[in-house]
Amino acid sequence: MSSILHHPVLTRRHAVQAGTLGLLGLSTAQLAELRANDNTGKTTPIRSVIYLFLSGGLGQLDSFDMKPDAPDQIRGEFNPISTRTPGLQIVEHLPQLAQRSERWSLIRSMTHSTNDHSLGHLVMLAGRSKAPPTFNGEKPMPEDWPSIAAIAGDRLAERNGLPPAAVLPERLIHRSGRVIPGQFAGEMGRRRDPWFIEASPFNSVSYGAYPEYEFHHATGAVKTPSLKFQAPNLNLPDQMLTSRMDRRLEMLRMLEEQRQVLNTSATVGAFSQYREAAVSLLLDPKVKSAFDVTQADPAIQDRYGRNSFGWSCLMARRLVKAGVGLVQVNLGNNEVWDTHGNAFPNLKNFLYPPTDKAVSALLDDLAETGELDSTMILMAGEFGRTPKVSHLPAHYSLPGRDHWGGAQSVLIAGGGIAGGRVYGATDKIGAYPTADPVSPETLAATIYDRLGIPHDALWHDDQGRPHSVYYSEPLSALYI
DSSP states (O other), rough: TTTTOOOOOOOHHHHHTTTTTGGOOHHHHHHHHHOOOOTOOOOOHHHHHHHETTTTTTOOGGTTSSSSSHHHHHOOSSEEOOOTTTTOOTTTHHHHHTGGGGGGEEEEEOOOOOOOOOHHHHHHTOSSSSSSOOOOOSSSOOTOOOOOHHHHHSSSSOBBOOOOOOHHHHHHOOSOOOOOOOOGGGOOOGGGEEEEEEOOOSSSSOEEEEEEEETTTTEEOOOOOOOOOOOOOOOHHHHHHHOOOOOOHHHHHHHHHHHHHHHHHHHHHOOOOOHHHHHHEEEEEEGGGGGGGGSSOHHHHHOSSHOOOOOHHHHHHHHHHTOEEEEEEESSSSTTOOOOSHHHHIIIIIIIIHHHHHHHHHHHHHHHHHHHEEEEEEEEEEEOOOOOOBOOOOTTTOOOOEESSOOOOEESSSSSSSSSSEEEEEEETTTEEEOBBBBHHHHHHHHHHTTOOOOOOOOEETOOEESSSSSOOOOOOOOO
């Protein structure tokens, strides 16, 4: 990006001496350099996870678990296409992913018992199958299970002064104003909520990957000029602010004094090149815009897609490169994948194209740099969709599918996960697993394991009570 400055390579030790790591005063390029160099200059492997969350619920029969031999009211309108993996077929409207099947695998037997949006979100975002005792579908409760992102943020070490876990480009808030449970720290305490990077304005009007693929579930294509993907809010989460802000402000004061000396002294050469680079990076007003992906190189934007899905995946890619351990990417607002009606045209025209492009670009990008080996990508929603196609004529002109927790398909790639495989299977109408059922607890355990969190790890609430991180074994059958 044009806004990124170029300076000598910094080691962690030099950057800490300059006091810059905790102030978010580094460009993407500089953070990458810091990440690759420890005190001795040796490369340290980093594990990361990008959790692509499809709020609303993607239909398994219309995507990754098609049943072309089922009756019409089951199989729907789409046709399967072959992937590069022999015998593996997926929906025709994800052609780019089909060409990259050697890089990803499928879990076709993900299952839980709820068909409720709010509880489904909590189940899949927290990795716990049962509702907490005080669960309220209309709002988060202090006793909710903590999200995977919150636990990862608590258990992972900071890298380069950035929080260990982030959620983007927005909190999940329904157009009705309902704040969806499951995405916060819950019983861990609000101070341990994950880092929410707000790059997308609240939208109560439409759905989809604006501006290119914006639509309304009932009426089709729409345009809302006021919707603009913006430079992200990089404010630190409360837990970092409260414990360290005084120290960082003192560092900033000292650095400002050093800058003044640098500007007036004839003995600039006496200062370390590392400290000079750190000072200029910290004080340059353009540095914070390094994560403004709408200003990225046009070719990169074209690769990911110039829309909220593409920009979100690109931002996630930059964050894991910068050192964030877990990034949850909400692909869509207003439970956009909730395709009760007009499902087939909406999936074909508005949801699959930006998803296919963005996720494929993310896979390619990480593979080309060798980072896919250490970065796991997971794509899931809160549940699947009913096997039977239904029609709600009062709301939609064309049919769709309703909520279904019995089965959903999950795409999983990278981070030591084998590609080109299918784990589990469903019955002939895609309703329930017939082999190797996978629980939300297993999915969460796989994320924690891939992040390097020990299996006996605990987190402690504000009263000092210990809680387990793991509630299942990870899905090691898919490990390389």
